[in-house]
Amino acid sequence: MEKFFVNLATLIRLLCYGPLIIIEQRPNYGFIVPLYLKLLNGSRVFMDIDDWTLDYLTLKPLIRFEVRHLLSFFGTYCDTCIVSSRRLQKRLSRHFKKTHLLPTYVDHHRFTPAKTKKSDGTVVFSWIGTIFQDFTRDNVLFLIEAFAGACDLLDKFEGIRLDIVGGGDYFTAVEEQVKNRFSDYPIKMTPWLDPEKMPAYLQSIDVGLYCLLEPSLFQESKSPTKIFEYYACARPVISTSLGEAKYFVKTDKTGILADSLDAYTNAIVRLFKDPEMRVSMGREGLSMVERKWNMDTACADLKQIVMAPMKKKGKV
Structure with a gap:
């Protein structure tokens, strides 16, 4: 019941902003808000799945139902699915019309080579x-x-x-x-x-x-x-x-x-x-x-994925 009211409050709040671009981090019960926003004002929904953790139960203990059984439903209402591996891309492309590969790269401004050589010979x-x-x-x-x-x-x-x-x-x-x-x-x-x-x-x-x-x-x-x-x-x-x-x-x-x-x-x-x-x-x-394998490239690729449909419609 608490989750229901949290989702309802979130939906009412987000409706005030008009059509949105929503990135949903993994499919779960929280998808109800992006779904209603898409149906009510045409918001665009992108599913982001970076590993396979879709065998867990939802609706428990009332119904024994795994999230992966809802993938076709999610695919129907998502504009695209962004995945982090080729294995996921192959597995999920049967459910989503578009699946874009975007590996989880590194922040190369934060992770950098050492400025000095190691003093320890180990x-x-x-x-x-x-x-x-x-x-x-x-x-x-x-x-x-x-x-x-x-x-x-x-x-x-x-x-x-x-x-x-x-x-x-x-x-x-x-x-x-x-x-x-x-x-x-x-x-x-x-x-x-x-x-x-x-x-x-x-x-x-x-x-x-x-x-x-x-x-x-x-x-x-x-x-x-x-x-x-x-x-x-x-x-x-x-x-x-x-x-x-x-x-x-x-x-x-x-x-x-x-x-x-x-x-x-x-x-x-x-x-x-x-x-x-x-x-x-x-x-x-x-x-x-x-x-190539850095966060700047990942952000540029993500921007291109998100903005491409809008460019085709002449909105950008």
């Missing part, structure tokens, strides 16, 4: 993120095993370190695994880092790690924002190829794609041993961010 490999489900835990444990294997191949633990920076419900479980199985390896677990400190932290590492293992609609739909953040700080990336990463990580140019445990281990060894390669890959990744 080569730091880093994964950042939220360990919020069992498959995320498995992704991180894969990275840890690959790192431990690299240390064994190098036969040295000095001068190398793995950072796991994040949080989530499964962070403690990963931390326990590190204590019980990998206590002899230089692995540092940081449970949370202030977002304001993240750019400076990424400037302090040497290689960014990204990993998606199990094929699923959720994992394949993720836009690899972390990869863009690594690149913006001129850091190379080691990544698996599942999902969007393969479109942005170019082996031997901006990083290394590695899908098996042995391949990932060897990639860590290779980048640890070759500082010049780390630098050249980081520079190439930074160049790509400065040219």
Whole structure:
């Protein structure tokens, strides 16, 4: 009942402004307001979906109904749908007349390369993120095993370190695994880092790690924002190829794609041993961010998507 009155108050308030351009962040019960505005005064509605989280229940506990079952309804009344990955574009294009691909790029004015060289000689490999489900835990444990294997191949633990920076419900479980199985390896677990400190932290590492293992609609739909953040700080990336990463990580140019445990281990060894390669890959990744994979480009693309229909009608 509370949601009903909040939506009603919102509708009455927004009607005072006349026709609007509305960007709806993911389909849910709140779509009722944009829908009525479209029907009442011709407001234009854009659906923005940046990952697949559409299997949750709505109308519970009265009716067991998943949001994804309403996609055709949303598609009927939305002017277009903006998605962050090719997997989403393929999945949602059957419901929406127009689906525009707009990856979640990086703010390259905020994430920038370090101005001075590192004084510490340790080569730091880093994964950042939220360990919020069992498959995320498995992704991180894969990275840890690959790192431990690299240390064994190098036969040295000095001068190398793995950072796991994040949080989530499964962070403690990963931390326990590190204590019980990998206590002899230089692995540092940081449970949370202030977002304001993240750019400076990424400037302090040497290689960014990204990993998606199990094929699923959720994992394949993720836009690899972390990869863009690594690149913006001129850091190379080691990544698996599942999902969007393969479109942005170019082996031997901006990083290394590695899908098996042995391949990932060897990639860590290779980048640890070759500082010049780390630098050249980081520079190439930074160049790509400065040219295209940044928030300025995303804003320009979004503006073009939103304004294009108006231009055709002669309203701009």
